[in-house]
Amino acid sequence: MKTKDAVLASMQSGFPRLGLATLPTPLEPMRRLTAHLGGPRLWVKREDMTGLGFGGNKLRKLDYVLHEAVASNADVLVSGGVVQSNSQRQVAAAAAKLGMECHLAVYHGRLAPPTPEYETSGNMLLNRLFGAHLHPVPWTGDRNVAIEQLGSRLRQEGRRPYFVPYGVSSPLGAIAYASIILEIAEQSAASGIRPAAIVHCSGSGGTQAGLVLGASVVMPDTRIVGIDIDAEPERVRSDVIAYGRAAAEMIGAPFAEDDVEVIAGHAGPGYGVPHAATLEAIRLAGALEALPLDPVYSGKGLAGLIALIREGRWESGTDVVFIHTGGTPALFAYQAVLEL
Ligand SMILES: Cc1ncc(COP(=O)(O)O)c(C=O)c1O
Structure with a gap:
């Protein structure tokens, strides 16, 4: 100590x-x-x-975590969350600012109001505005597996993905x-x-x-x-x-x-x-x-x-x-x- x-x-x-x-x-x-x-x-x-x-609170975490992404010469950020995740919206914003591509595993099927705004407004509108690539996946209860799978797919395609965990936690x-x-x-x-x-x-x-x-x-x-x-x-x-x-x-x-x-x-x-x-x-x-x-x-x-x-x-x-x-x-x- x-x-x-x-x-x-x-x-x-x-x-x-x-x-x-x-x-x-x-x-x-x-x-x-x-x-x-x-x-x-x-x-x-x-x-x-x-x-x-x-x-939002995730930017304070992303300040440190994405330094590692930049230092490792990653060319794409991979993260995810539910449709209205604030975390993935902040990852999308950071990617835009850094000039990196952003791919998000968007979990559908966790409790959500059955309204059109849930799918299109708020954080989802901002994800699109910030240019993120959205990949819908079913919610299984596991927070990180779909993000890891998306990262593996991008790696196989020759990209250099950096994995940002659910909630940047x-x-x-x-x-x-x-x-x-x-x-x-x-x-x-x-x-x-x-x-x-x-x-x-x-x-x-x-x-x-x-x-x-x-x-x-x-x-x-x-x-x-x-x-x-x-x-x-x-x-x-x-x-x-x-x-x-x-x-x-x-x-x-x-x-x-x-x-x-x-x-x-x-x-x-x-x-x-x-x-x-x-x-x-x-x-x-x-x-x-x-x-x-x-x-x-x-x-x-x-x-x-x-x-x-x-x-x-x-x-x-x-x-x-x-x-x-x-x-x-x-x-x-x-x-x-x-x-x-
Ligand atoms: C607005 C907001 N507050 C609090 C939290 C919780 O932070 P943590 O996931 O680090 O517990 C989140 C996480 O997504 C959030 O988006």
């Missing part, structure tokens, strides 16, 4: 990055939502404002995401606050793995609270632990499983299906803070945070940071279920 300073140095400058994301993202107070809920002081870290192609992606903690620590100090918790939605696990890793080094008194949005809390927790452990090993840091908290009960009936609490959270964030959340990820994340506040988890006077991880384009694909 390295000293704290050596780990910090490794986090800060041990890994090359491309600079695709606009950083640091703002940390803003949510005064009206705080007053409405009557609990802790709420802040929002605007990871929806990372810039490129409508932004990998040990390197987790190290990349840990960098957000350096920003939050600096911004918190500038605002004179010491956040009791950072709350965010958790899916493929890389984001939370990075947050836990970064907090253990830089903000050890701040609890990371992941809200499961997949209705698979055990799977999410074990993925967070796997990515977090591997990432910690890469930078010589400790990783404590006890620091991995994944809260169940706010995913509604399943991935991509918003329930009443999700819709309430989206409406409150919109009406009180002009904060556009989405019904698949960030809306469920805020629904979880609101539930924890109503259960009395934090006293008023404490500070809690919510991460808006992005996903705004999906709002337009889910227009029918928003009932606005």
Whole structure:
């Protein structure tokens, strides 16, 4: 195990990055939502404002991961996700910016609203706009096999594909995401606050793995609270632990499983299906803070945070940071279920 300073140095400058994301993202107070809920002081870290192609949390990971793609002389990025995946849209945006071809395995058949917008608007419209090649495949429950198969096919055709995993979740992606903690620590100090918790939605696990890793080094008194949005809390927790452990090993840091908290009960009936609490959270964030959340990820994340506040988890006077991880384009694909 390295000293704290050596780990910090490794986090800060041990890994090359491309600079695709606009950083640091703002940390803003949510005064009206705080007053409405009557609990802790709420802040929002605007990871929806990372810039490129409508932004989102994956750009922070792609900054590091795609450096490897460029360094390995790849000529095509291969990734995938469900029809309205924010991850694959951010890969498509990065590919366009880098001048690389992008091929996406688009999973059909995971729960989705039966509306034309789901297939054509939001992230799917942007994938096409950014010039990605779309390959429809059935959803089998395995997140990466179809992407790997697509990559093998391209390799056989003489291409040099670089595989970007589902959700850009990998040990390197987790190290990349840990960098957000350096920003939050600096911004918190500038605002004179010491956040009791950072709350965010958790899916493929890389984001939370990075947050836990970064907090253990830089903000050890701040609890990371992941809200499961997949209705698979055990799977999410074990993925967070796997990515977090591997990432910690890469930078010589400790990783404590006890620091991995994944809260169940706010995913509604399943991935991509918003329930009443999700819709309430989206409406409150919109009406009180002009904060556009989405019904698949960030809306469920805020629904979880609101539930924890109503259960009395934090006293008023404490500070809690919510991460808006992005996903705004999906709002337009889910227009029918928003009932606005
Ligand atoms: C908007 C948004 N928020 C949160 C997440 C979850 O991040 P992770 O998959 O790293 O857990 C995703 C992943 O696709 C996302 O698109």
